[in-house]
Amino acid sequence: MQDLTLNTERPWHSEPAAAALEEFQSSTQGLSSDEAARRLAADGPNRLPAPKPRSLLARAFAQFNNLLIYVLLASALVTVFLRHGLDAVVILAVVVINATIGFIQEGRAEKALEAIRAMLTREASVLRDGRRLTVPAESLVTGDVVLTEAGDRIPADLRLMRASGLRIEEAVLTGEAAASDKSIEPVSREAALGDRASMAYSGTMVASGQGAGLVVATGAATELGRISAMVGGVETLTTPLIRQMNVFAQRLTIVILALAACVCVFAVTARGYELEHAFMAAVGVAVSAIPEGLPAVMTITLAIGVKRMADRNAIIRSLPAVETLGAVSTICSDKTGTLTLNQMTVGAVRTASAEFETTGTGYEPRGELLRDGAAIDTAAYPDLGAIARASLLCNDASLRQAETDWVVDGDPMEGALIVFALKANADPGAVKREFPRIKEIPFDSRYRFMAALNRVGVDDLITVKGAPERVLELCVSQRAATGDEPLDAEAWRAAIDKLAARGQRVLAFASKPARAPDSLELADVEEGGLTLLGLVGLIDPPRPEAVQAIAECKAAGIDVKMITGDHASTGVAIARKLGLGKGVVDALTGHAVDAMDDDALRRSLPTTSVFARTSPEHKLRLVEALQSDGAVVSMTGDGVNDAPALKRANVGVAMGRKGTEAAKEAAEMVLADDNFATIAAAVREGRIVYDNLVKVVGWALPTNGGQAMAIVAAVLLGVALPMTPAQILWVNMVTGVTLGLVFAFDPAEP
Structure with a gap:
């Protein structure tokens, strides 16, 4: 074989x-x-390979991989050798506390793979x-x-x-x-x-x-396995502050070691210190110069930021993400449910006599129909009534009011049609009682329509709903306000293109009398002879609060890009309503991204606001391209397909309501309300936290520097050391932390 x-x-x-x-x-x-x-x-077997997780011991040792920690550990060894047990215990306790905090924060990537x-x-x-x-x-x-x-x-x-x-x-x-x-x-x-x-x-x-x-x-x-492999292979980036602190730690370590060595040599050669006392003076310089209380203050400052963000429906899963949010320069957002309501709404209705618009959004049956911007009396438009009735007859969904919202049981688009019918003053219950369904032909992608046979008095009526191009092929006439008239196919094709250009999903409705009672076969529809009732354009409308949030992001210098699995025309239409881009909204499809090399993709990023029909590889590549240009990227997502990009982004944001567990486990932040405005609010909070962390660092360094200079001065003057290493650590870990926390509660700067 x-x-x-x-x-x-x-x-x-x-x-x-x-x-x-x-x-x-x-x-x-x-x-x-x-x-x-x-x-x-x-x-x-047909299963995804389980990754080899790092052992608890390996994760624990990784927490000590820091130059400042090495200096503290070396200081502890010296104090043990010199039989200063209390000093050694205090130094080691500080090291263990900081390592424990880091250990607790790890393990998210393994959980993401397990969720897949x-x-x-x-x-x-x-x-x-x-x-x-x-x-x-x-x-x-x-x-x-x-x-x-x-x-x-x-x-x-x-x-x-x-x-x-x-x-x-x-x-x-x-x-x-x-x-x-x-x-x-x-x-x-x-x-x-x-x-x-x-x-x-x-x-x-x-x-x-x-x-x-x-x-x-x-x-x-x-496909799922390929995405799982991508998640496992994606490198998680460190946060901007952690990178800055690592560079700072390297430089500070060099200065501390040089200063401690100079103090030790000077104490022995110039001041006649015994070697043991000289070593303790050097240890005192080292532990006083290292801001041991800084990690604790930073952790508490970040935790306060977590609490503030949770109050705004942003659940933080990783403490460093709080600080990173403050540095975000680009937000790549999913469209459906984040920038939009994720509730299909009938936006426009086209009959032979006129085009109508609807007010209201979502599934709440509140709103009216407009013609040329003015409200209408639906009773004056019998052709509008005919399409409203057809939208109920060719419909298997139901609409009900829950505790806090209206809910659709069934297909979301059919739910939107019920809401439209209610706005057109049609009663779904009365229509279905008056015109009971006898038979139906379910929608199938082969013939691209659904048909229903309903009893209308003593006769039977066939009603068809489906793809506009397909339904148009089956029609010979059109319903006008004064009755039926010959079909103007070209005018209808132009109307279809017009609605589609707005990013709307278009459905066509048609009907004809049944030839025989209680009989509905596929051939009865495909033989044609239908009367076109009109077109309905459906769209998932933008969240009103997202429009304001995007404007705030622009004002704050944050670029917002839409990444969607939907078609480019739909994405561009929604982007225009949201105010994305700089006047003209440009879009790239996944196919176009495939045809670009990395340099071409980077050049296109500043002018492109919409990325459509994207795959997991496309999303990951876009995030990496933005980061290569120096952007700090926040990526939102809800599916397994988003997990690689969520993990790679500086801040991955998963949807709390409709997000998969794989997306949540790969992300640093989860939106409890799936709302883009929450991301913007979290970024504002992140900037406050970042500013406060800078204040904490700026306060801690002079404090520790003063302690170190006191030890150096004592050695230079040949007097007794003013503090032992244990006392220095007590000051740094207790009084230093409590005083430093004052900055953690600072509000935003005016």
Whole structure:
């Protein structure tokens, strides 16, 4: 048998299912049990490899890898050798306290990888020996035929061979909440992950329909496995202040050692000190010059910042991130749910007679319809009433009021249609009682529409909802205010393009009388003869508070960029409403990023505000490109696909409500309300914390310098040392900390 593991790299989304069957030496009836066992033994189980975690001992020793700590440890050894036990104990206690604080903060990357592995399903339904079996997901091999239905989690990467009304939620990989329609037809080789309709990826969830697919990748070879490997390979950056403190520690160590050596030599040669007393004087200089209380004051200052940010719905998972937030110069934000409400809303309605706009946002049924900016009486527009009724008849969702908000049960777009109908004064309950549904044809990506058969008095009515280009092909007339008239196809195509240019998702509605009672077949719709009722444009509207927050970021010199899995036109339309960019909003797609080298990408960054149809590699590359230009980057995300970039960013920000555990574990900050305005508020708090930390450092250095000079002066004058090392440490750790904390509570500078 040939080595099949090499074939997992082929772009199976762009090749026919038959080619995959041939390549993996399988059939539509699946593998034999014996063949599956052989492949499992050769390729290994379908699971992600567990990384080798650092031992607790290694993590503990890493906390002592600091030059100032080395100086303190050397001082402790000298005091032990000179039998000054109390001084040694106090010095070692300070070292242990600081190491404990650092030890507690580690381990986030390992948790992120564990969260990704937890997304894999445990069982799968497969065809083996021509029979349907339920097997452990870990036993899947390339060439297996997997059967899926609503509610299933995809167990491996599949090339679909059958798709009946199949829709899959791929938010963990694409970041987009709307379920993707699936088909068996090949797509372009360059198609972005969210456009690969012929594939089902491990870790995603079947929203509706049924399907069958050939396993083309398992374990680490899956898309999920590739992302997991990226997370494991991404280097976590240190914070700006930590980098500055490391440089400061190196320089201070050189000065301290030189000064202590000079004091020791001078004390012995010029002042006749005994060697033991000279060593203690040198130790006194060392421990007095080192700001031992500084780590404690810095930690408490950061903790106060954590509390302030938590009050603003920003949950900090790593203390140093508080300080880094204050240095952020670029925010790369997800679109859906962060810059937008993540609640689909009907923004425009187009009938043959006019175009209407709606007021109100989200699922709350409050608002009205406008024509040319003025409110209308919906009863005066029967064609508007017809499309409102159709939006209820071709609808399987429901709208209900929860404790604090309105909630849609079902497809978000269908929920938005119910809200539109209510604004048009249509009663969903009354419409469905008056026009009961008899039969339906569910939406399918092959014919791109949904149809419903409803009883209208003694007759039956077929209502169709679907992709505008497809529905338009089936229509011969259009509904106007005065009745039906011949279809003006060119005018409707222009209207479709106009709505799409605004970044809206367009649906078309049409209807016709049924030829026979209680009968609805696909042929009844595809034969045409429909009357076009109109178009509906839907959009996920920007958060009102995000507009203000972006303006504040601009005023503070912070650049905001949108990174989305959605289409470029939608991203640009939302970006304009948010005020991104400098007048003109430029966008780059993931495909365009692939065609650029690193220099070209860096040159494009200052003028590009929207990055669309992006993959995990694109997001990681964008963050690295920004950092290479000196930017301090905050990256937001909610899916597994965001985890590598979240880990690489200076501050990774995960969504608390809709974010996956993998994203949260890779991030330094979690937004409890998934709101961009919270990031802006956290950056403001971070700048306050950074300013206060600078004050603390500026206060600590002269204090410690004064102590060191007192020891030096005593040696120069040949008098007794004013303080022992233990007393110096007491001053630094107790009085120094309490006085330094005054700066931690400072408010923002005016």
